[in-house]
Amino acid sequence: MTDQQHPITPPPELVEQWIEQCLTSRQLAAMAFQAGADAELEACCEWLDFQKLAKHERMVPYLRAIRRPKPPSLKEQALAVIENSAICDHLSPEHAAILRRALEQLDD
Secondary structure, eight states: OOOOTTTTTOHHHHHHHHHHHTTTTTHHHHHHHHHHHHHHHHHHHHHHHHOOOOOTTTHHHHHHHHOOOOOOOOHHHHHHHHHHHHHSSSSSSHHHHHHHHHTTTTTO
16 A cells, blocks of 8 residues: 555544444444545535535535435334334234324324
């Protein structure tokens, strides 16, 4: 490897912090991949803004939102579990319906 760093290489301090957290090599790779992807997205957003290519005021926020969607809420995850359980016959249709109605009444 060369001494010259690529622009989206995580800073050494961040890598050391990850190592100190005793992450597995899989976790370390995932965090590095995410950090690089986030840095690339931010560079693209800054470039669009700098080049005045983001004509619509919501273009950059929309790009961020579409490329980094929020994870499903706990309610959405629970509804998906119910749906999957009902499909696999782990829940009776009646029990699935009761749980679904209860969850749908909750705020997100």
